[in-house]
Amino acid sequence: MANLMQELARLSDDIYEHIEKKNPQILFMFDVQRLYWNNTLNAHAEGKKLVYVGAGAPCELLWAFPNIWPFLLDMFPTRLGSDPERASKYIDIAEKYVAPTMCAIDKVDLGAVFSGDLPDTPDAFIWSSVPCDNSRSAYPAIEGYFQDRGARGLKVDIPFRKDERSFRYIAEQYKDLIPQLEEIAGQKLDRDYFKEVMAISNETAGYMAKIADLRKLKPCPLPGRLLVLNEMIPAMAGHPAMRDFVKTQYELGKMLVDMGMTATKAQPEVFRVSWLQNMLWSNVGTLDWLEKQYGATVVMDAFGYQKTPLFTNPDDIDTVLFNLAQKTLALPMIHGASGPIEDYANLVENVMEDYAVDVSMFVGHVGCKHTWAAAKVIKDMVMEKFGLPTLTIDVDAVDGRYKTTEEIRGIIGEYMDNIVEQKEKGNYPPKKA
Amino acid sequence: MGSETLLNENAIKSPAVKAWKEKGGKAIGTICCHVPEELIDAAGMLPVRLRGTGCTDDSEAEAWMSPFSCSFARAQFEYLLNGTYDFLNGIATSDGCLLAGRIHDNWKYAGKEKIEKEGFMLSMTSTPRIVESRHTMGYYKEELEALKADLERVSGEKITDEKLKASARKYNETRALIREMYELRKAPQPAISGTEALELTLAAMSMEKGEFNKKIRAFIGEAKNRKPPAAPRVRLMIIGSAIDDPAFLKIIEDKGGLVVTDVQCFGSRYLWEPVAIDDSDVMGSLAKSYLERPVCPRILDIHDELYKLYMDMVKDYAVDGVIYVRMKYCEIWGGESLLFESKFKEAGIPLLTLEREEIMTNEGQLAVRVEAFIEMIEKEDR
Numbered sequence: 116m117a118n119l120m121q122e123l124a125r126l127s128d129d130i131y132e133h134i135e136k137k138n139p140q141i142l143f144m145f146d147v148q149r150l151y152w153n154n155t156l157n158a159h160a161e162g163k164k165l166v167y168v169g170a171g172a173p174c175e176l177l178w179a180f181p182n183i184w185p186f187l188l189d190m191f192p193t194r195l196g197s198d199p200e201r202a203s204k205y206i207d208i209a210e211k212y213v214a215p216t217m218c219a220i221d222k223v224d225l226g227a228v229f230s231g232d233l234p235d236t237p238d239a240f241i242w243s244s245v246p247c248d249n250s251r252s253a254y255p256a257i258e259g260y261f262q263d264r265g266a267r268g269l270k271v272d273i274p275f276r277k278d279e280r281s282f283r284y285i286a287e288q289y290k291d292l293i294p295q296l297e298e299i300a301g302q303k304l305d306r307d308y309f310k311e312v313m314a315i316s317n318e319t320a321g322y323m324a325k326i327a328d329l330r331k332l333k334p335c336p337l338p339g340r341l342l343v344l345n346e347m348i349p350a351m352a353g354h355p356a357m358r359d360f361v362k363t364q365y366e367l368g369k370m371l372v373d374m375g376m377t378a379t380k381a382q383p384e385v386f387r388v389s390w391l392q393n394m395l396w397s398n399v400g401t402l403d404w405l406e407k408q409y410g411a412t413v414v415m416d417a418f419g420y421q422k423t424p425l426f427t428n429p430d431d432i433d434t435v436l437f438n439l440a441q442k443t444l445a446l447p448m449i450h451g452a453s454g455p456i457e458d459y460a461n462l463v464e465n466v467m468e469d470y471a472v473d474v475s476m477f478v479g480h481v482g483c484k485h486t487w488a489a490a491k492v493i494k495d496m497v498m499e500k501f502g503l504p505t506l507t508i509d510v511d512a513v514d515g516r517y518k519t520t521e522e523i524r525g526i527i528g529e530y531m532d533n534i535v536e537q538k539e540k541g542n543y544p545p546k547k548a
Numbered sequence: 549m550g551s552e553t554l555l556n557e558n559a560i561k562s563p564a565v566k567a568w569k570e571k572g573g574k575a576i577g578t579i580c581c582h583v584p585e586e587l588i589d590a591a592g593m594l595p596v597r598l599r600g601t602g603c604t605d606d607s608e609a610e611a612w613m614s615p616f617s618c619s620f621a622r623a624q625f626e627y628l629l630n631g632t633y634d635f636l637n638g639i640a641t642s643d644g645c646l647l648a649g650r651i652h653d654n655w656k657y658a659g660k661e662k663i664e665k666e667g668f669m670l671s672m673t674s675t676p677r678i679v680e681s682r683h684t685m686g687y688y689k690e691e692l693e694a695l696k697a698d699l700e701r702v703s704g705e706k707i708t709d710e711k712l713k714a715s716a717r718k719y720n721e722t723r724a725l726i727r728e729m730y731e732l733r734k735a736p737q738p739a740i741s742g743t744e745a746l747e748l749t750l751a752a753m754s755m756e757k758g759e760f761n762k763k764i765r766a767f768i769g770e771a772k773n774r775k776p777p778a779a780p781r782v783r784l785m786i787i788g789s790a791i792d793d794p795a796f797l798k799i800i801e802d803k804g805g806l807v808v809t810d811v812q813c814f815g816s817r818y819l820w821e822p823v824a825i826d827d828s829d830v831m832g833s834l835a836k837s838y839l840e841r842p843v844c845p846r847i848l849d850i851h852d853e854l855y856k857l858y859m860d861m862v863k864d865y866a867v868d869g870v871i872y873v874r875m876k877y878c879e880i881w882g883g884e885s886l887l888f889e890s891k892f893k894e895a896g897i898p899l900l901t902l903e904r905e906e907i908m909t910n911e912g913q914l915a916v917r918v919e920a921f922i923e924m925i926e927k928e929d930r
């Protein structure tokens with residue numbers, strides 16, 4: 116029988132070794148992934164409790180238990196997006212059970228679990244009611260599957276709005292999680308250890324903010340494809356390996372800036388692009404292609420955009436839990452589209468403004484219906500406030516069978532060609548309305 | 549009042565709505581199942597459940613919500629855009645699903661003028677999705693307090709506990725009467741079809757409940773005296789995403805399957821489980837009653853109760869087969885089959901899965917599939 120975790124750990128080893136020989140200066144990007152997959156694979160062998168988490172679980176609180184290894188279930192789809200064979204295997208399995216219109220992120224989650232390719236049952240599955248209707252459909256079934264095999268299921272309700280009352284409501288539920296986590300871990304929450312985790316998380320957030328500032332520079336020193344790992348960052352915030360990863364990324368970017376260079380393929384940078392929806396894990400090469408072909412760097416996407424709140428008072432547990440709740444509502448997929456449309460619009464406005472974007476693209480993941488249902492408001496705002504039209508294209512961020520590379524690049528290319536032509540005539544960017 | 553009168557009340561702008569507006573009454577549209585109508589009624593306004601029945605073109609709404617959104621949500625939004633719901637003085641939404649939320653969200657922009665110039669109310673109730681947590685009820689109760697304040701503002705009426713209790717009593721009577729109407733469908737040769745039953749609940753959704761109660765009581769009296777039709781070929785239960793279109797059920801029933809009951813939000817899930825009011829905490833008890841109903845899988849820890857409801861319905865209504873209707877792009881119901889399909893199989897309950905779009909374009913195909921399902925059940929019974 117297949118063992119998906121083992122396969123992905125082996126694969127990350129192979130990639131690591133390959134990069135080590137061919138391109139050692141970017142090895143840091145693969146280091147953290149190798150560690151994540153291998154530690155997840157070996158969690159039980161190393162005497163740890165393996166806890167799968169869905170979006171919205173308070174990761175730093177989990178990292179505060181040295182005896183727990185948390186694994187973000189969505190790492191499967193974001194990793195398998197670039198592995199069409201495996202991705203389609205799990206998507207097809209899921210479609211035997213659920214409507215094919217379900218988001219492929221959740222289909223991969225479901226398919227991976229229901230395939231039986233995860234023989235190492237986690238000790239618990241902790242999930243929440245966000246980000247969306249797709250996960251709300253998949254997570255209870257996944258919880259049931261694991262519970263039938265002896266795992267514990269724990270869940271947190273995350274409300275629609277992102278206000279003080281919501282933060283308090285979530286924090287109260289997180290407080291209730293602590294004794295349950297202590298039972299799972301078989302150890303009490305060590306507040307001093309937790310403080311260390313919070314310090315690392317704050318450091319990580321600090322580097323993220325610095326990286327974000329680097330990306331605002333012209334030319335953007337860091338390539339679009341580095342945005343791809345963004346979902347992984349909050350899942351591992353609190354672990355030193357993630358801090359080291361973002362630290363290295365920052366130092367590399369800073370060095371490039373100091374040397375007047377950029378690591379993008381946009382030589383020179385002609386356009387600064389924002390993707391107003393998900394990252395295209397199924398076709399990351401398109402980001403490189405945009406840089407190379409058009410000098411167009413994706414400087415930020417609405418999925419990976421993170422302005423992570425910090426732990427403000429690690430000595431006071433109530434403030435800590437409140438901060439954790441704030442952090443949850445600032446996570447990718449949750450911070451924008453999972454609540455009121457204004458949150459999404461504000462996020463996009465910040466991206467457009469802060470990153471000096473001059474090309475707007477709504478590269479819409481088909482499964483994400485609620486972001487699509489906000490697209491007009493978002494695109495109207497971009498037009499009204501920035502005078503920019505927005506290219507709209509439907510893609511599947513995970514299932515590469517939805518549109519071929521040629522089709523995707525054909526549509527984006529046609530749009531870019533037109534922009535280039537307009538720019539040459541002095542008509543682009545259009546005069547702000 | 550005759551049954552025909554009530555059956556004519558299922559149009560969106562029904563005679564009852566027109567009469568209410570002519571009297572100068574205010575009407576509040578509701579979206580999804582966790583807006584307690586009792587609150588609107590207690591404010592002296594008419595609650596009208598938003599729906600997309602009869603929509604034939606949703607292209608304007610599609611421009612706002614994209615072709616990837618559920619067509620039920622789109623049809624409702626189309627009706628907001630094209631003026632079908634012009635008689636409303638506000639909308640109260642609960643975030644049943646994200647697309648329900650998007651109707652509310654998009655209307656903030658599309659209906660801006662109405663909101664700003666006419667004081668059109670737009671209220672969103674964030675409804676918990678996990679019932680078992682000890683923090684849930686308090687949160688929902690606070691949300692309902694906020695809704696109450698919005699309703700008081702637009703109605704100019706104070707919603708007192710006494711008014712709320714009176715509304716709850718009236719609504720509980722409606723619940724009892726709807727159940728009594730469903731009770732008649734348990735008969736071996738039910739005098740009420742599924743199509744008719746849906747028309748009745750749709751009528752209830754845009755009628756003041758005191759008036760509805762009188763009318764449905766008369767309807768039940770008449771129905772009891774109807775000459776029973778021939779026994780149906782098979783007895784069916786419908787479960788799944790919202791069905792607000794009697795024409796959809798008619799296609800099924802024209803093929804000889806009688807819909808004897810349902811688990812869907814425009815049928816039995818509308819008003820069924822009585823609200824238990826506790827005098828010491830009227831709003832809190834209203835919140836509890838609304839949240840604990842097994843209404844739809846949007847509540848994440850209610851799947852077992854929902855499954856029990858399906859099974860009780862199958863038994864009580866002597867159901868021969870279940871039709872699971874999922875609206876295209878409705879993921880809330882789209883994944884539910886995972887939780888019941890194998891159980892139905894084990895229990896020997898035939899199941900047909902149909903995908904529905906609000907604007908029907910595949911009547912022929914639907915009829916063929918239903919016919920084949922009915923024949924399959926008949927063969928198995930032989």
Ligand code: SF4
Nearest residue numbers: 218246247448482483
């Ligand atoms: S991409 Fe959208 S639809 Fe898919 S899991 Fe994330 S929020 Fe849900």
